[in-house]
Amino acid sequence: EKVTISVIKADTGSLVGNHIVPPIFEETAEDILEDSVDEIILDYHVTHVGDDMSLILLHNKGEDNPEVHGLAWKIFQKTTKIAKDMGLYGAGEDLLSEDFKGNIKNMGPGVAEMTINVRQTEPIFVFAADKTEAGAFNYPLFQMFANPFNTPGLIIDPAMHMGFKFEIWDLDNHKKIYLSAPEDLYDILSLIGSIKYVIKRIYPRQGHKIPENEPVAVTSTERLNAEAGKYVGKDDPVMIVRSQKGLPAAGEVLEAFSFPYMVDGWMRGFHWGPLMPVSVKDAKATRFDGPARVISLGFQVKNGKLYGPEDMFDDPAFDLTRNKAMEITDYIRRHGPFEPHRVSSELAQYTTLPKILEKLKDRFQDI
Ligand code: F6R
Ligand code: MG
Numbered sequence: 001e002k003v004t005i006s007v008i009k010a011d012t013g014s015l016v017g018n019h020i021v022p023p024i025f026e027e028t029a030e031d032i033l034e035d036s037v038d039e040i041i042l043d044y045h046v047t048h049v050g051d052d053m054s055l056i057l058l059h060n061k062g063e064d065n066p067e068v069h070g071l072a073w074k075i076f077q078k079t080t081k082i083a084k085d086m087g088l089y090g091a092g093e094d095l096l097s098e099d100f101k102g103n104i105k106n107m108g109p110g111v112a113e114m115t116i117n118v119r120q121t122e123p124i125f126v127f128a129a130d131k132t133e134a135g136a137f138n139y140p141l142f143q144m145f146a147n148p149f150n151t152p153g154l155i156i157d158p159a160m161h162m163g164f165k166f167e168i169w170d171l172d173n174h175k176k177i178y179l180s181a182p183e184d185l186y187d188i189l190s191l192i193g194s195i196k197y198v199i200k201r202i203y204p205r206q207g208h209k210i211p212e213n214e215p216v217a218v219t220s221t222e223r224l225n226a227e228a229g230k231y232v233g234k235d236d237p238v239m240i241v242r243s244q245k246g247l248p249a250a251g252e253v254l255e256a257f258s259f260p261y262m263v264d265g266w267m268r269g270f271h272w273g274p275l276m277p278v279s280v281k282d283a284k285a286t287r288f289d290g291p292a293r294v295i296s297l298g299f300q301v302k303n304g305k306l307y308g309p310e311d312m313f314d315d316p317a318f319d320l321t322r323n324k325a326m327e328i329t330d331y332i333r334r335h336g337p338f339e340p341h342r343v344s345s346e347l348a349q350y351t352t353l354p355k356i357l358e359k360l361k362d363r364f365q366d367i
Pocket of ligand 2: 011050051052130131236
């Protein structure tokens, strides 16, 4: 059984500022997707985190498929129309163009897709984060697939002891590099410790039961602001991770989020803050338009079905992480507009700050 899992997300408007995707969007998406089952897709699930709606689609049409992308595009157009009629905040924010030519990539929405040969048991996790950007999954992916302190399976499971191959993208220069753990560990970290480099995919290595060309993790890497050339909202990323039987166990995948590490993209895209793992029920933006949140939905894939979802962070086991995230929130907020709460000048070029600096230009004198 060969299937493609596509997670396509967009912010096409939200209710009360950028708080949450209105339920009518999800109902609209579900109606359209239900009509497409058997014709275009096999199964689907619709979810959200904050102002971003994610369409989780199971199908057998492969990646970059015009029908599948077209279906997502149709949904986002429809929810944009609803958002405009209702005067919702940020209506159509992520749709940079009206002109769909068969592929939704580079048009604003975020896309993570993988084609896999379904194993006897195939647990997968879909992650979606709000108020952050591509690169926000570098840290947990490294933890899951390269750090034995997070994933003891790397040490003791012969089925994964050979490690994994990382496909890392330099988004500014449109280049990619393949590096393998454990031997390239330091090189991997020299890149992905900066969000300038983004882990796009992870592959098994020779000797693994899964073929070397079949991804075991994939992230969305769209950079909306860079694409639009100005601040138009956030590139809140999504990710798909396969698990178990020679891959990180479910608990090793989730453990990577037990530490509320810092991500950029909070409030006006101008701040760093902790990433808080939450249940879908708590996946909204409130304090200081955040803090940045991530949800995780677990599914078992079999016979063209997505069995689930299980709301993985809907669990007191993550309460301490969430409390820690709020403690960090309090601490970092006290910095106000000072670095490192505020992003570096390099990142700030995609916020509205350049407009302010432009105004001050003529008032600078020689020293
Ligand atoms: C949106 C976001 C928010 C907005 C902020 C100001 O994704 O992160 O923090 O940037 O609410 O929005 P405007 O300028 O539209 O009032
Ligand atoms: Mg968002």
